[in-house]
Amino acid sequence: MQITTSPTPAVPSRPASGLLSFWRSFSRSRTGLIGFWMLVIAIFVAVFAPLLAPYERGASTSVQIDDIYQPPSSAHWFGTDDAGQDVLTNFIYGARVSLTVGFFAAFISIVIGGVFGLVAGFFGGRWENFLMRFTDIMLVIPDLPLTVVIVALTKPSLWNIIFVIGILGWTTTARVVRSQTLAVKSRKFVLRARAIGASKFHILVQHILPLVLPILVVQAVLAISLAILNESTLSFIGLGDPSAPSWGQMLNFAFGRGAMSVGAWWALVVPGFGIVWVVLSLTLLGQGLEQVLNPRLDTHHLMAGRPVVQKEAGAKPIQSDVLLEVQNLSIHYVGEGKAPARAVENISFTLREGELIGLVGESGCGKTTLMLALLKLLPSAGQIANGKVFYNGNDLTVMDEEEINKIRWSNISIVFQGAMNALNPVRTVGEQIGEAILKHEPSFPKDKLNARVSELLELVGIASDHREHFPHQYSGGMRQRAMIAMALACNPKVIIADEPTTALDVMIQAQILELLDTLRKKLGLAVIFVTHDLGVVAELCDKVLVMYGGVTAEYAEVDVIYNEPKHPYTQELLKAFPDLTKPKKKLSSIPGYPPRLDNLPAGCRFAPRCPAAFERCHTDEPALHAPQKDHIVGCHLAEASK
Amino acid sequence: MMNTSTEKFLEIRGLKKYFEAGRPSLFSRDTKHVHAVDGVSLTLRRSEVIALVGESGCGKSTLGLLLMGLEDPTEGTVIFEEQDITHLNDHQRKDLRRKIQMVFQDPYESLNPTQTIEEIVTEPLIVHGMGASQQEREERVKKAMEDAGLKPAEVYLSRYPHELSGGQRQRVVIAAALVLEPEIIIADEPVSMLDVSIRAEVINLLAELRISRQIAVIFITHDLGSVGFFADRVAVMYLGRIVEIGTMLEVLEKPQHPYTKALLSVIPVPNPRLRHERIILQGETPNPINIPTGCRFHPRCPVAIDACKLSDPAMTQLSKSHQAACLLVTNK
Numbered sequence: 001m002q003i004t005t006s007p008t009p010a011v012p013s014r015p016a017s018g019l020l021s022f023w024r025s026f027s028r029s030r031t032g033l034i035g036f037w038m039l040v041i042a043i044f045v046a047v048f049a050p051l052l053a054p055y056e057r058g059a060s061t062s063v064q065i066d067d068i069y070q071p072p073s074s075a076h077w078f079g080t081d082d083a084g085q086d087v088l089t090n091f092i093y094g095a096r097v098s099l100t101v102g103f104f105a106a107f108i109s110i111v112i113g114g115v116f117g118l119v120a121g122f123f124g125g126r127w128e129n130f131l132m133r134f135t136d137i138m139l140v141i142p143d144l145p146l147t148v149v150i151v152a153l154t155k156p157s158l159w160n161i162i163f164v165i166g167i168l169g170w171t172t173t174a175r176v177v178r179s180q181t182l183a184v185k186s187r188k189f190v191l192r193a194r195a196i197g198a199s200k201f202h203i204l205v206q207h208i209l210p211l212v213l214p215i216l217v218v219q220a221v222l223a224i225s226l227a228i229l230n231e232s233t234l235s236f237i238g239l240g241d242p243s244a245p246s247w248g249q250m251l252n253f254a255f256g257r258g259a260m261s262v263g264a265w266w267a268l269v270v271p272g273f274g275i276v277w278v279v280l281s282l283t284l285l286g287q288g289l290e291q292v293l294n295p296r297l298d299t300h301h302l303m304a305g306r307p308v309v310q311k312e313a314g315a316k317p318i319q320s321d322v323l324l325e326v327q328n329l330s331i332h333y334v335g336e337g338k339a340p341a342r343a344v345e346n347i348s349f350t351l352r353e354g355e356l357i358g359l360v361g362e363s364g365c366g367k368t369t370l371m372l373a374l375l376k377l378l379p380s381a382g383q384i385a386n387g388k389v390f391y392n393g394n395d396l397t398v399m400d401e402e403e404i405n406k407i408r409w410s411n412i413s414i415v416f417q418g419a420m421n422a423l424n425p426v427r428t429v430g431e432q433i434g435e436a437i438l439k440h441e442p443s444f445p446k447d448k449l450n451a452r453v454s455e456l457l458e459l460v461g462i463a464s465d466h467r468e469h470f471p472h473q474y475s476g477g478m479r480q481r482a483m484i485a486m487a488l489a490c491n492p493k494v495i496i497a498d499e500p501t502t503a504l505d506v507m508i509q510a511q512i513l514e515l516l517d518t519l520r521k522k523l524g525l526a527v528i529f530v531t532h533d534l535g536v537v538a539e540l541c542d543k544v545l546v547m548y549g550g551v552t553a554e555y556a557e558v559d560v561i562y563n564e565p566k567h568p569y570t571q572e573l574l575k576a577f578p579d580l581t582k583p584k585k586k587l588s589s590i591p592g593y594p595p596r597l598d599n600l601p602a603g604c605r606f607a608p609r610c611p612a613a614f615e616r617c618h619t620d621e622p623a624l625h626a627p628q629k630d631h632i633v634g635c636h637l638a639e640a641s642k
Numbered sequence: 643m644m645n646t647s648t649e650k651f652l653e654i655r656g657l658k659k660y661f662e663a664g665r666p667s668l669f670s671r672d673t674k675h676v677h678a679v680d681g682v683s684l685t686l687r688r689s690e691v692i693a694l695v696g697e698s699g700c701g702k703s704t705l706g707l708l709l710m711g712l713e714d715p716t717e718g719t720v721i722f723e724e725q726d727i728t729h730l731n732d733h734q735r736k737d738l739r740r741k742i743q744m745v746f747q748d749p750y751e752s753l754n755p756t757q758t759i760e761e762i763v764t765e766p767l768i769v770h771g772m773g774a775s776q777q778e779r780e781e782r783v784k785k786a787m788e789d790a791g792l793k794p795a796e797v798y799l800s801r802y803p804h805e806l807s808g809g810q811r812q813r814v815v816i817a818a819a820l821v822l823e824p825e826i827i828i829a830d831e832p833v834s835m836l837d838v839s840i841r842a843e844v845i846n847l848l849a850e851l852r853i854s855r856q857i858a859v860i861f862i863t864h865d866l867g868s869v870g871f872f873a874d875r876v877a878v879m880y881l882g883r884i885v886e887i888g889t890m891l892e893v894l895e896k897p898q899h900p901y902t903k904a905l906l907s908v909i910p911v912p913n914p915r916l917r918h919e920r921i922i923l924q925g926e927t928p929n930p931i932n933i934p935t936g937c938r939f940h941p942r943c944p945v946a947i948d949a950c951k952l953s954d955p956a957m958t959q960l961s962k963s964h965q966a967a968c969l970l971v972t973n974k
Binding site for chain 2: 187188189191192193194195196197198199202206207210211362363475476477478505506507508509510511514532533534535536538539558559562563572573574576577578579580585586587588589590591593594
């Protein structure tokens, strides 16, 4: 084991920027920030207690009866307590005790819980059985009575209290850490580390721990607040360390020595306020940290926003037999303080009844953005900057949410990429399809629902007795068929299929393609088939739109695209294809990578990778040229050949 | 190091892997088994490329894990450089782990998101205690990265996986394998998650490595189309068995097994003028818990005859290098 020589993985090699970026994303959470500063104030008070306190610790101003439970005055801002001591002074010193207990006890429970969770989750088997059953037993025993018994039996010193709270407070941490460890352990990079020959210890320290750490941090914050509460409870029932007066003890003394009966509210409210302040700050901080560290909670970017539409008079649908017509559509992603990312620019295409158009492009070329924009499902940062989408002569881009909802699913539906994994595992496939029908046609007669679901399933080649089955009883190909059945639920005219076969085997892919082809012939469906694979669409589509970096590279009839491509990108893509008729031929690949949409090259977006690029390509963006009817090419070379 | 290419340096004999799948009922005695790999024999020569082709569930990935020692075989033997490596513990296998490396399917999942590229590629050296000094290690890392096409290496060293594209990540995985100077790379679907335009690039890279570094490659894929130009031999797997094996040209141009023929026919051809008859098999690979009787392919086979239900065909030798397991195949 040579792990000593490697740097700790939790700290990136650029720690400054790592911390900085962490702080930047953390400060976006308002709750987290409030909690953080509240805690900073509490720690400040505790650390500088001797400087802040108006009186010396434990010093009574006098021992006269009159001085007991004095109301707040200029000498004693928060009054005096049962011993004539200044409440504010005790409150400030109490912060020290409470925070000390909180931090040290939490440290103990996090270490125990973390080790138990990691070991149980990583090694499994006997270790897991033993540790987790032990944890279960600890969870069953009520914490507080046990703490009371132990503290009562031992001498109630501050360190005893810390120790007892610490060793009783680790159970939640152990469980949470174990489940996170199990999740990380099953990831492929752990298998790869094993394949390299890394030892278990190495994998645990280098690969598991860094990914469990965020959860541990959140747990630590919560453990601190729990420990402070526990200490206050113990002190309140009189088991605190008399030499270290905490907020809980202040409450205990005030409560036990008649503060209530003489109406000395300040002696109770002030320490209570301290406890609430610290626990609240830790809870808020924990929430903020969790939002930053646990990406699963970060879902705001998935919420559908309403794109801002620039209304523009003019364009009208040209032909009447066209079902869907997209005219010069541009979509920008806008972010605060950044130039808009031009994700999609100036895309036009038409779709007639029963037609199948292939939309081809590499990942990140904007094809999914374009499809989402058709149904106005863009995330809130995505805005339709220009262009029109006509469906049956109506412009979808100016419709409001209610109007577009009538179009969605019942007229245009989508089969999302990887949608087959989006089925709810605890409900039967039939129920889920039925639900989709009712959602869009609430008046659908209930007694006919099952018949309709069976009909849909048979349409996509699934025997209707599978209606009662759960998704896990379906294979990948069958789930994809079920998703297509769901998309067909309301008899749409157009189906958008976003990479419907990408994760499937070649044979299943062939089956799904055959299905889509039959469906469009049988039902007259128009299909937009989105894919990165030129080969897949060659066999069944009528037209192909090749996109590159958000713009049209080439748009033409299928035969033209494959046999007379004009755009260098289309030509290169075709060459990258293995040709089975010439198996010995070396594959050519397109050097470089697609542009990032927030960092587009000047001039033609393909120029940096283009084998035919010349000077002008690096400075001027090419216009769309039409070398012949129904053939559009976004390349300077096409202009010359006109 | 330069041995003749006919040397058998990895030999697999009758390899089987059954996973327990629980009992059919609480009162039943016999447990059910998933027959993931059900008797595979194969030899690999030095710097040879074998493509292992089949649908998901055919056992090709399990076979890869067995060879890596990441799963323990139920039966059979694996011999590497005249040493039986079938059942070795992690300690005994450590040196082998250096010689046999694996590249996984999903470059998004197979890199630790908290490590920099430099840490990822250096890690195997540290695990194996290779490289005498920090400086030597750095040189090896740079060489491996540049061999894997990450040029210049300095640009990538301090980046994190999420800052790279899919193709670049797969290159990082390959670099992390190369840094140990392996003799065999087992590549499990290394391109299926990548865009078509980048696939060619990764395949070309593996093909170059095999020539420049004399590395043998076991290329596991479901796509017969992608094995074309660089595989020496192709083995087609169905339900845990090899049903056809031969040189690349024999399998692609004169396929004999009906399953191979079907797989070949569904490969998309990027030319609408070449639209051809496709043999689309209905249904999916049967559940490997209940292997069909007789020929395991007969329920889906378009040309099955009655005899296929009864007898499990053995491999028929068609040429010196070409074998297929089908009753209808005869040695002409």
